[in-house]
Amino acid sequence: MSRLSFNLERRIGSLDLAVRFDAGERPLVLVGPNGAGKTTVLLMLIGAIRPQRGRIELDGDVLLDTASGIDVVPEERGLGYVPQDYGLFPHLTALGNVAFGLECRRRLRRAERRERALALLDELEVGHLAARLPGSLSGGEGQRVALARALASEPRALLLDEPLAALDASVRRQLRDFLPSWLATRKLPTIVVTHDAADAAAFGEDIAVLEAGRIAQRGTLGDLRRRPATPFVAEWAGAG
Amino acid sequence: MESHVCERVGVARGSVSDRTLRRGRAAIAYALCGLAAAMLLAFLVLPLVALVVTMRPADLAAGLRDPLVLPALRLSLLTTSVSLVLVVVPGTALAWFLARREDAVGRWIETAVQLPVVIPPAVGGLALLLALGRKGLLGSSLAHFGIAIPFTTLAVVLAEVFVSAPFFVIAATAAFRRLDPSLWIVARSLGASPFRAFFRVALPAASPSLIAGGAMSWARSLGEFGATLMFAGNLTGRTQTLPLAVYTALESDMRAAQAISLLLVTIAFALLLVLRRGAAAGGGALGFPPAPPRWPREPGR
16 A cells, blocks of 8 residues: 655744654645645655655655655656646646656657547546647646646656635535545545645545644544644634 | 715815816826827937938938948848857856846846946947957967957957847846746656756746847847947958948948948837737737746755
């Protein structure tokens, strides 16, 4: 069974970040107030920011270990990342974006690449948008293309930053149904960052609350509601 | 209701005549501002109009047949093409470097790069002579190997690079800074090496602005006069570019000077139109996502 586990420490400005946890087949939902360090955790996992001390392990492979000087470069970590604004390459079509994920990892013939990219777009129900440029896609469409692209590189774990935040209500409800069930079929260790309680509940049982750089509490939404460890948790989970 | 609104915006206290007076003053102020703006606009357009309307087609044809024109045109196209390449290739690398540095060193380099924009071109030409001239800082060493740069076509190219490079580097640095940093992170996470992420993602995503910067830089090269005259001289066929040919023709044949000028204006105007269309297309079709202002540095450094 695949597993992503890590502990990371870094001081950024006034934020003293120190987190330790792991994600298995159930998505780990990371919540917390603005500036708590949620996105920073994802960037450290990806390798865009280096922690002062820490260790990241994925399926037994060490991706980072500051103690022994191991620091695998981002392109070899095998982590699929979907940033909050999706980070679609503006000069490539939806198909081109997905094909980019395919071409970096393996040597495929052009026709084969195209076929696979189309299959991935179809899986996320956006095959009909293959020829469109990102600038002409709606939020929900962009999100699906970005997910297809992340999958194209055959990641061993997925990191999603606020996947539902930028969407209007109806698309958001739709993706809130689709995304968690789709993730369940993929069985990848997944970390989902969100600030919304309803979104968090949709993604699963395993919720970790990050406050001022520390994990304040971890549990199901029910646990957090019944026994909130901090005022933030109480307010966020809607206790009482 | 109405009086309530008026009170909130702070007018309409006082008598009717007060209000009329205030309105009258505002109208006069508007009129004066409009007049000033119109005068500046007229002043900017008038010389160009004069350049066009005072020339009969027959004079234009005769002017363009002047023996000065063809060598100058050929030399201008050659030197500006070479200088464009010499600016764009290293300039892109420098801009990428500057866009990713946020420290004092980066800011100093940026200021140094911008200097040639504000110093007078003639001073730039003199500085080039002092650096690369026969007795110059570097030129004296070059002279040992029998290399003399001043008053050659190479000197024309170097003068053009000197004055035009800042335009490209400034535009390219801004373009790279505007890119969404997550594009870079995503590209890397998808398996792209830094090299691949640059050439397949950063460079093409920034290319509309890079092309615009390159065009501005080329236009500056094409119009370059002062530094060229100081550093390369005014030798027909070797260092006499179109602007220098205008200067030379002015003494012998006004028609030729005017014809060359028209040629330069036409090229500049065409370039401006192409750039405007490019900017419109770039903004629409490529539609950059809302971007944080900075591009991240290499992982953790």
